Amino acid sequence: MTNRARLDAAARRRASPAVVFGGTRLVVEDIVGLAQRTRTARLSTDPAWQDRIRRGVDALHAHLAAGHPVYGVTTGYGDACVVDVPMALIEALPAQLTRYHGCGMGEWLDDEAVRAVLACRLASLAQGYSAVRPELLASLVHLLDHDILPRIPAEGSVGASGDLTPLSYVAATLIGEREVKYDDRLCLASDALAATGGTPIMLAPKEGLALMNGTAVMTALxxxxxxxxxxxxxxxxxxxxxxxxxxxxxxxxxxxxxxxxxxxxxxxxxxxxxxxxxxxxxxxxxxxxxxxxxxxxxxxxxxxxxxxxxxxxxxxxxxxxxxxxxxxxxxxxxxxxxxxxxxxxxxxxxxxxxxxxxxxxxxxxxxxxxxxxxxxxxxxxxxxxxxxxxxxxxxxxxxxxxxxxxxxxxxxxxxxxxxxxxxxxxxxxxxxxxxxxxxxxxxxxxxxxxxxxxxxxxxxxxxxxxxxxxxxxxxxxxxxxxxxxxxxxxxxxxxxxxxxxxxxxxxxxxxxxxxxxxxxxxxxx
The missing domain is CATH 1.20.200.10 (Fumarase/aspartase (Central domain))
Structure with a gap:
């Protein structure tokens, strides 16, 4: 795409109503509009919704402070839910999940599909039940805004526990790992984030699981x-x-x-x-x-x-x-x-x-x-x-x-x-x-x-x-x-x-x- 075409497309997106995540019900056309780059994404500015997101994170921290077990936060994943994770390793656990699920195969999802995946995962996390920080939601919006597209293999999901393996490529991008497509070329996720003023994030407790344990890929497709x-x-x-x-x-x-x-x-x-x-x-x-x-x-x-x-x-x-x-x-x-x-x-x-x-x-x-x-x-x-x-x-x-x-x-x-x-x-x-x-x-x-x-x-x-x-x-x-x-x-x-x-x-x-x-x-x- 030429620079002129990019500028024209960006102007059309700005002229279209944004898709607002948080507190509003989305329709298929919102996801398709983001997938086709005819719409832009933004997070709700409603104080009540923003407070809801923060309260979910606070509730999780309160459980941890009280010593209560939480699956995927104080335990291992899946069948390893019976394995207790020491407090010293809790912060390392989310990134570990993204890494061992990096085993997808098959063709890569096309650009429209990847954008739709990002939009669907953002829509789910914006419901306020996932205990993720506002910074993580903003990082997903950053990927959509700058068209930083994780390379997502199409094969490897059985559709429960959600789309774990393909969504691990989204989580990996946010922490600056693996490859992405940016500016019509392949590059490291960390390089694309740096080029667009973004930075890799460190996943907080449960955030790796929240990103990956869901139906965003199948729903996007x-x-x-x-x-x-x-x-x-x-x-x-x-x-x-x-x-x-x-x-x-x-x-x-x-x-x-x-x-x-x-x-x-x-x-x-x-x-x-x-x-x-x-x-x-x-x-x-x-x-x-x-x-x-x-x-x-x-x-x-x-x-x-x-x-x-x-x-x-x-x-x-x-x-x-x-x-x-x-x-x-x-x-x-x-x-x-x-x-x-x-x-x-x-x-x-x-x-x-x-x-x-x-x-x-x-x-x-x-x-x-x-x-x-x-x-x-x-x-x-x-x-x-x-x-x-x-x-x-x-x-x-x-x-x-x-x-x-x-x-x-x-x-x-x-x-x-x-x-x-x-x-x-x-x-x-x-x-x-x-x-x-x-x-x-x-x-x-x-x-x-x-x-x-x-x-x-x-x-x-x-x-x-x-x-x-x-x-x-x-x-x-x-x-x-x-x-x-x-x-x-x-x-x-x-x-x-x-x-x-x-x-x-x-x-x-x-x-x-x-x-x-x-x-x-x-x-x-």
Whole structure:
């Protein structure tokens, strides 16, 4: 990114309302805004909230002064909770936790995901139950402000006791250890902190555990998955409308009476979006009485995703706004509560369910694409949607390979719908003997989304080609609604009509990125 682009982006962030941590309920869009660097983070200035944070720390110190045992403060971790830690070693214990958990593997989380992780951990600690100092909260804000991104391996969490291993990379950054990404390069955490006016902190009793023993990674990934899934539902509806036009299908399948008779709200929404896109299009005079299921039942498929998103939002936002480490310190009463709020079961189930609903969208689009390219079912369109005419027509194969690729991506998306949450393992000397696998479920969901967006890119290029071919075949009856015409024009700027076969990989990638960013689609709030 150029200096000019950085300055412009920073100005836009300053002009947007800050995400305030402390005393206010956050929504998915707050996490996504911080992840995408369109929002800034700040701590609440409310004296009541600031006092709550200080009282939690004071309550912990009072327990220690009284000689009361506190898990992870005066004891070892996990199964070692029966091991007493001498007072002389209590201050060394938090950093020790960060170090032995530095064993993650796999790909690194991308920049958006890391920012979302920082935001979700900050949101949890700001609830005031974790007995962390204001300085630690300010240090997390510093990472977000200066875009100092811990290098977090994606693999190594079983989702209870939270995301211990990946979150150890956040804790390590705060104490100036391990590598981070800063200013588009890798460097030592201590160097990035020094370059931005920050300093490593020494973790106080319980602060290592508070940073690491929670659901921030799975919740961050779930927030990003939710945002991408919402635009996908609208996209599948638009592609259904365009496929209906390209195949000379029947708009009557989306009549409101049908969806009043089966009143799932998401199904109604999907049908309405399709009707709005088809408004003004001509009904073919000799259309089939009933189109095939991938058209006729499209609202019923998309509607499942739309309705699922309502409760997925509820559960993800409850997790964002939860205190999910252990133990919790009640700042009002001073009581210490040992429990299991680090268990990520709600996120695990939400992501297992969401990835299934999303994969069904991939399957739907793949079926519609298969109809478009097959001359036995596409109502007169050229075989494989080839745009070639004249003597070179026999050697052109149009979208044959694109359809094969889309089928492969859809199949892989469907394969990933195996629920992760049922694969609990007994770990850590049978202390963590029932775990959520929420982070694996969230990673699976993002993979399913990527594959589904690839299918969507293939479908988008193919349906744009199909509509153009239909209009070329019947220019006298062509009547494309304005919203669809405008959208297809936007597609054409990224991938023009395929007259002669060409490699489409780069165009597919560009369209996938555009679609994942919203694809210029309308959206309902």
């Amino acid at each position: 779930a927030s990003l998955a939710f945002a991408r899934s919402r635009s996908l539902a609208r996209l599948a509806s638009r592609l259904t409308a365009l496929t209906t036009i390209a195949l000379d299908g029947r708009a009557a399948h989306f009549h409101p009476t049908l969806f009043d008779a089966k009143p799932h709200e998401g199904q109604r929404d999907a049908a309405r979006w399709i009707r709005e896109d088809l408004s003004g299009s001509a009904e073919p005079p000799e259309a089939r009485l009933q189109d095939r299921y991938s058209l006729r039942c499209a609202p019923h498929v998309v509607g499942v995703l739309v309705d699922a998103l309502s409760w997925v939002r509820r559960d993800v936002e409850n997790e964002i706004n939860s205190a999910n480490d252990n133990p919790l310190i009640d700042p009002e009463t001073g009581e210490v509560h040992h429990g299991g709020n680090f268990y990520g079961g709600h996120i695990a189930f939400a992501m297992d369910s969401l990835k299934t609903a999303v994969a069904n969208i991939a399957d739907l689009m793949d079926r519609q694409l298969a109809l478009l390219v097959d001359e036995k079912f596409n109502n007169g369109l050229p075989r494989n949607l080839s745009g070639a005419t004249g003597p070179r027509a026999p050697i052109n194969h149009g979208f044959k390979a694109v359809q094969i690729g889309a089928s492969a991506w859809a199949a892989e998306a469907l394969k990933h719908t195996m629920p992760a949450s049922v694969f609990s393992r007994s770990t850590e000397s049978h202390n963590q003997d029932k775990v959520s696998m929420g982070t694996i479920a969230a990673r699976d969901c993002l993979r399913v989304l990527m594959l589904t967006e690839q299918v969507a890119a293939a479908h988008t290029l193919a349906v744009a080609q199909a509509v153009a071919l239909r209009e070329r075949m019947s220019p006298e009856t062509s009547r494309l609604p304005g919203a669809l015409r405008h959208w297809l024009d936007a597609v054409a700027t990224r991938s023009p009509f395929v007259e002669e076969d060409r490699a489409l990989e780069h165009e597919l990638r560009a369209v996938r990125t555009w679609l994942a960013d919203g694809g210029d689609l309308p959206h309902d709030e």
